[in-house]
Amino acid sequence: MTKSSxxxxxxxxxxxxxxxxxxxxxxxxxxxxxxxxxxxxxAAIAAFEAEMNAIIYAVAGMMxxxxxxxxxxxxxxxxxPGIPDIDLAMKEGYSTAPDYIREMGFGSGMxxxxxxxxxxxxxxNSVVGEGTTLEFVIYxxxxxxxxxx
Amino acid sequence: MKxxxxxxxxxxxxxxxxxxxxxxxxxxxxxxxxxxxxANAKAGYVWVTFQSHLNIVAVASLKGxxxxxxxxxxxxxxxxxxxxxxxxxxxxxxxxxxFELVGKLYALGLRCR
Ligand SMILES: Nc1ncnc2c1ncn2[C@@H]1O[C@H](COP(=O)(O)OP(=O)(O)OP(=O)(O)O)[C@@H](O)[C@H]1O
Ligand SMILES: [Mg+2]
Numbered sequence: 001m002t003k004s005s006x007x008x009x010x011x012x013x014x015x016x017x018x019x020x021x022x023x024x025x026x027x028x029x030x031x032x033x034x035x036x037x038x039x040x041x042x043a044a045i046a047a048f049e050a051e052m053n054a055i056i057y058a059v060a061g062m063m064x065x066x067x068x069x070x071x072x073x074x075x076x077x078x079x080x081p082g083i084p085d086i087d088l089a090m091k092e093g094y095s096t097a098p099d100y101i102r103e104m105g106f107g108s109g110m111x112x113x114x115x116x117x118x119x120x121x122x123x124x125n126s127v128v129g130e131g132t133t134l135e136f137v138i139y140x141x142x143x144x145x146x147x148x149x
Numbered sequence: 150m151k152x153x154x155x156x157x158x159x160x161x162x163x164x165x166x167x168x169x170x171x172x173x174x175x176x177x178x179x180x181x182x183x184x185x186x187x188a189n190a191k192a193g194y195v196w197v198t199f200q201s202h203l204n205i206v207a208v209a210s211l212k213g214x215x216x217x218x219x220x221x222x223x224x225x226x227x228x229x230x231x232x233x234x235x236x237x238x239x240x241x242x243x244x245x246x247x248f249e250l251v252g253k254l255y256a257l258g259l260r261c262r
Contacts, residue, residue: 017228020207027211044211045187052183052204105200110184117188 005029006066011051013059013080016104022063023047026074033067039138042118043072046136049111054078056101058131071120075135082128089124090116150174150257152216152239155195159253161218161241164230168239172215177259179251183208190214194261195254197247201225206232214238220247 007029009022027044035043047063054061058080066073083089090112097107116122119136126132153170156163163170175193180186181200190196192213198205201223209217216239219225225233225240233240243250 016202016204019204024207024210041211048207048211049184049187104202104204105181105183105198106204108182108184110182110188114184114187 003033004066004068005033006064008065009063011054011058011061011063011076011078013055013057013061013078015055019052019055020048023051026063026065029065030067030072035067035072035140039072039140043074043138046115046118046138047074049115050074050076050134050136052106053111053134054080054132056097056106057081061131069140071140072138073135075133077131077133079131082130083124083126083132084128086124086126150259152195155216155254155257156241158257159243159245159250161243164225164240164242165234165238167234168237170216170239172239174215174259176261177251177254178261179247186214187212189261195259197251197254199223199247201229203229203232205229206236206238209233209238210236216241218243218250220245220250 023044026047027040030040030043054076058078061078064075088094092113093109095107095109101107120139121137123135152172152174155174174195177195178190179197181198186208190212193215195216195218196214197218199220201219219242222244
């Protein structure tokens with residue numbers, strides 16, 4: 001059933017017309033591979049939030065994915081301002097989104113918490129002035145029992 | 150209740166006639182913040198919002214939202230309608246303010262839980 005697959009999508013900062021297409025393509029790939037619907041849903045939500053952050057805050061970025069029979073791993077690497085305080089950024093409600101971004105419905109400070117909630121493992125590395133790398137893993141065989149939906 | 154019953158009951162204007170209006174509505178959520186909808190709406194819900202930007206379609210599709218209702222006579226952007234039609238996400242508009250519309254949805258039996 002589940003084979004392996006990997007690939008990459010490129011993201012352009014402030015390109016709100018194509019925003020969401022990388023995560024939507026990833027969702028299609030996962031569906032086609034016969035991955036269980038609940039895992040596809042969680043991966044698509046986490047990928048969308050991470051993709052939108054790269055598009056909103058960075059100049060450019062890429063989303064790599066690796067799907068194996070054990071796990072879905074997605075890595076978002078961007079060239080952008082970086083995150084000075086990652087613990088603070090992870091807090092629900094914390095946002096530095098400017099007004100014009102808020103007008104489009106972003107900036108509730110819930111994106112990173114949503115990623116955390118929907119994944120089994122989340123790692124963020126960031127260098128101020130250079131960029132951010134965010135990686136999440138979702139296990140396919142219930143390896144992580146404490147995960148909520 | 151089917152989406153089509155709700156459309157008739159509340160005189161909603163359908164902006165995407167080609168989408169599936171026969172889906173069962175399981176509840177509702179109101180918010181203008183996309184990540185809030187991602188966190189709290191459930192599959193089969195109608196989503197009441199003032200947002201008209203293209204990105205609402207991606208969120209609705211991620212969550213399995215059965216329809217988006219724009220309030221206060223908000224006019225959806227053309228790209229939003231095209232994308233919604235392509236992704237089979239019904240978009241409707243209402244002349245009511247969110248408060249009034251949500252009150253009516255609640256009176257029709259819709260809940261958020
Ligand atoms: N890739 C990134 N580069 C730089 N800063 C980021 C990046 N991702 C997140 N941040 C910072 O972390 C904050 C919190 O991010 P989070 O996604 O949780 O909320 P948000 O994007 O502000 O709002 P929401 O996701 O609810 O629309 C952002 O406001 C921003 O300051
Ligand atoms: Mg965000």
